[in-house]
Amino acid sequence: MKHFEVNFDGLVGPTHNYAGLSFGNVASQHNAKQVANPQQAAKQGLDKMKALADLGFKQGVLAPQQRPDLQLLRRIGFSGSDAKVISQAASAAPDALLAAYSASSMWTANAATVSPSADTTDGKVHFTPANLTNKLHRSLEPQVTGNILRAVFNDSKYFAHHQHLPENDYYGDEGAANHTRLCGQYGDAGLELFVYGRSAADASQPAPTRYPARQTLEASQAIARLHGLSEDTALFIQQNPQVIDKGVFHNDVIAVGNRNVLFYHQEAFLDTEKQLARMRQALPDVDLHFIEVPAAQVSVEDAVTSYLFNTQLVSLADNKMALIAPTDCQENPAVAAYLSDLLSQDTPIQDVHYMDVKQSMRNGGGPACLRLRVALTDQELSAVNPYTLLDNELYTTLNQWVDKHYRDRLSFDDLKDPQLVTEVCTALDELTRILNIGSVYPFQQ
Structure with a gap:
């Protein structure tokens, strides 16, 4: 039996814009109100997917959310035609309008947490959509995310789907951005690392003071229970609150793991040495490699602005690995120097492939944010829906779809245009036929 790690990237939606909605995400706030290019953003995402597929990796595609979410605007008191609702919201509640238009589902590292069949008691792959309660614009996603995941992984013989956790910050869950997995080979039973920012039940635990800790210990424990993980297959680690306050809003901004390698910043975790020892104890037969990036070489601030750790760490032949990094890493002198030094060392990481995903980066998401592993x-x-697996034909079809339906410029004033609603629904209706995912959107039901 063969085993693979498949990256399912989120298609950037037609309403990609820079609204600065994510408090605690430095790039999101810094670039607020700039003019976005949805067409370029979608094509950059597709090019990254194609590059991974050309390198020999299995690559899938996940559809974006329906936006704007007019149901949100109607629930908060705006009524009448779609055009009237948009006009009223633009005037009386512009922040709500921006939330309703957010294309944040492009960052599918937040879409869900996934446990492979090698780790679960029933031998199925388990999916739990993230509730994303910490941010209004993201809290709108989980129901449709669940619809999309069930349409892609639609064989109950192999796949188990759970409802997202209760919609309260006590169970705040940000998905796979705070989850990684260590193992020997992908088909071996592994150790799933759940990194949380705070405990909702224990106020005596350390917590950030400037920015919110979006993932709770209680949410991580609940997902481990839902997925049928045991004490041997789940480890709960607290993120360093000080780095959260420096803009590390998810663990995948400060650490990334793949198989037997954990690549992390010196300041990423609390009680780092204790946690590393627990990993070794849990996987005694795996040759673990812990690659710590010293703060003296790369500051937390440089890690955040370059997204050094929001890279995809992927397996090559001969147990070697490569980083799929944003071009911003090349442009940061400290990070570029560190990566050059890293490649000269005797570690499993032997190559770096740089990808231009600047439209996503300006909104606070790098290569790792764009994919669900x-x-x-x-x-x-x-058993996966074959129409969602990328090949040359699908890549060409999706590029043509983007050219046909996406604008190359989007500002806040453009969001007031009711024609955009029609454009999006037309595009998504066609996309559901391309990907053969059925009626996953509210406007189709």
């Missing part, structure tokens, strides 16, 4: 056996992969 799903470890699958060959049988499980054969």
Whole structure:
């Protein structure tokens, strides 16, 4: 039996814009109100997917959310035609209008937490959509995310789907951005690392003071229970509150793991040495490599602005690995120097491939934000909706779809245009046929 890690990237939606909605995300706030280019953003995402596929990796595609979410605007008191609702919101509640238009589902590292069948008690791949309660614009996503995941992974023989956790910050869950997995090979039983920012039940635990800790210990524990993980297959680690206050809003901004390698910043975790020892104890037969980036070489601030750790760490032949990094890492002198030094060392990381995802980066999401990792056996992969797996034909079709439906400029004033609602629905209706995912959107039901 063969085993793969498949990256399912989120298509950037037609309403990609810079609204600065994510408090605690430095790039999101810094670039607020700039003019966005949805067409370029979508094509940059597709090019990254194609580059990974050309390198020999299995690559999938996840559809974006329906935006604007007019149901949100109607729930807060605006009524009448779609055009009237948009006009009223633009005047009386512009922040709500921006939330309703957010294309944040492009960052599918936040879409869900996934546990592979090798780790779960029932031998199925488990999915739990993230509730994303900390941010209004993201809290609108989980129901449709669940619809999309069930349409892609639609064989109950192999896949188990759970409802998102209760919609309260006590169970604040940000998905796979705070979750990684260590193992020997993808098909081996592994150790799932759940990194949380605070405990909702224990106020005596350390917590950030400037920016919110979006992931709670209680949410991580609940997902581990839902997925049928045991004490041997789940480890709960607290993120360093000080780095959260420096803009590290998710663990994947300060650490990334793949198979037997954990690549992390010196300041990423609390009680780092204790946690590393627990990992070694849990995986005694795995040759673990812990690659710590010293703060003296790369500051937390440089890690955040370059997204050094929001890279995809992928497996090559001969147990070697490569980083799929944003071009911003090349442009940061400290990070570029560190990566040059890293490649000269005797570690599993032997290459770096740079990708231009600047439209996403300006909104606070790098290469790792754009993908949801799903470890699958060959049988499980054969049960995945084949229309969502990227090949040359689908890449061409999706680029043509983007050219046909996406604007190349989007500002706040453009969001007031009711024609944009029609454009988006037309585009998404066509996309559901391309990907063969059925009626996953509210406007289709």
